[in-house]
Amino acid sequence: MNQLWRHGDRSPTKTFPTDPFQEDAWTFGGGGWGQLSPTGMKQHFKLGSMLRDQYVKQYNFLPNKYNSKQIYVRSTDVNRTIISAMSNLLGQYGQNDGSSVVDVDYPKVDGWPTGYVPIAVHTVDDDTDHLGNMEATCPFRQQVWELAKTSDEVKNFTNSDVVQSMLAKLTNYTGMAVDIDNLWIITNALYIEQIYYNTTIRQKNTWFTDAFYAQADAINDQVQLYQNGIFKTVPNTVNGHDVGVLTRKVRGGPILNDMVMHMNIKLSCQGQTTPNCTWINNLRNYVYSAHDTTIYAFFSALLIEEFAVKANGGYPLYSAAVLLELYVDHNEKEKPYFKMIYHEQDGDGLNRTITKGIQGCPQDSDYCSLDILRNFAQTIKPDQPIDQWCFTDLDAKHAGITSVSMLLIGMIFAIQNNFFGLF
Structure with a gap:
């Protein structure tokens, strides 16, 4: 199983110059931006508890107590995602129910929470994390976005009276030159401030109203669709480059292909005892603790971005989680299938299956042939290893192959019930 989740509730990562709530206004979680x-800790603790109830207690798929060989947790290298992972794992394996053994799983020492088992959370440098961090250093991605902004669709949107009027007003109100690239700073700060300072913000920022915010937020929502490679014009070709396909390749392509790679290796190692298969044979759960942008990019790569956004647009909400389950049907020559579940926000359960939203998946089943996911991964795979592709030029000989094959896949028949969950 692969799990991808967004961190929980947080402070803004930055704000605009005239905002009355600067960094010193945010004291929780150690204080400061982001x-x-x-x-947020509570949101992930609750999600971890639900994951334990479902995959440990109900399905008996994950172990009752922490097993270092069966779970691997990777986080982006920022406090909020690391602590979200820690909070989630506390909900999964921090139980004072006798499942963990003192002086075996945790020390017998005054002050140590009974039953709490520390679980490793791994990271890589944030600037090079092309799986979890959609803002990792990648000049190629920026080139594609700059090209996309010259497309007729984006230019017509940006130059519309509604957008230009909003950007001009915000430039006047916020003390910074506002454009479609930095609009998110304002809408994100205001979104969080409505949670923590709702009355005060309306008193100090007299220009702030619900209607004004909703309009600014709607404009930003459309910008985010463009930045994730979702255009009404398909293909959206500029100077011979399909900027939609290129964007989805460079943003969501790496993490989608990473997940599919794990499942392919898991399947190919069935029955194998070679050293290179030992790790994957033992592994049952690979976790990515990341951001709203990560989930958005992942869903956009699959062209199911409508599942990523909240009801009226925007980004995935706090503690949103994607669960990607792998199955094998023993009655059909060990054919592999997958099931995708989306936990939209805190308070929701783990029962929203979204598999059928993926093009080519059957509409009468929660399960879909893994070949469908493999084909999507292949068509959206970066043209080179992402850490190399990011530093190529858009018009270089091997950069930016833009053609994408249509998925010509037959109907998937109903899946029999005899499944064995592998990953």
Whole structure:
């Protein structure tokens, strides 16, 4: 199983110059920009508890107590995602129910929470994390976005009276030159401030109203669709480059292909005892603790971005989680299938299956042939290893192959019930 989740509730990562709530206004989670709040910690603790109830207690798929060989947790290298992972794992394996053994799983020492088992959370440098961090250093991605902004669709949107009027007003109100690239700073800060300072913000920022914010937020929502490679014009070709396909390749392509790679290796290692298969044979759960942008890019790569956004647009909400389950049907020559579940926000359960939203998947089943996911991964795979492709030029000989094959896949028949969950 692969799990991808967004961190929980946090403080803003930055704000605009005239904002009355600068960095010193945010004291929780160690204080400062972008820190996980106690609410965010609680959100992930609750999600971890639900994951334990479903995959440990109900399915008996994951172990009752932490097994270092069966779970691997990777986080982006920022406090809020690391602490979200820690909070989630506390919900999964921090139980004072006798499942963990003192002086075996945790020390017998005064002050140590009974039953709490520390679990490793791994990271890579944030600037090179092309799986989890959609803002990792990647000049190629920026070139594609700059090209996309010259397309007729984006230019017509940006130059419309509504957008230009909003950007001009915000430039006047916020003390910074506002464009479609930095609009998110304002809408994101205001979104969080409505949670924590809702009355005060309306008193100090007299220009702020619900209607004004909703309009600014709607404009930003459309910008985010463009930045994730979702255009009404398909293909959206500029100077011979399909900027939609290129964007989805460079943003969501790496993490989608990473997940499919794990499942392919898991399947190919069935029955194998060679050293290179030992790790994957033992592994049952690979976790990515990341951001709203990560989930958005992942869903956009699959052209199911409508599942990533909240009801009226925007980004995945706090503690949103994607669960990608792998199955093998023993009655059909060990054919592999997958099931995709989406936990949209805190308070939701783990029962929203979205598999059938993926093009080519059957509409009468929660399961879909793994070949469908493999084909999507292949068509959206970066043209080179992402750490190399990011540093190529858009018009270089081997950069930016833009053709994408249509998925010509037959109907998937109903799946029999005899499944064995592998990953």
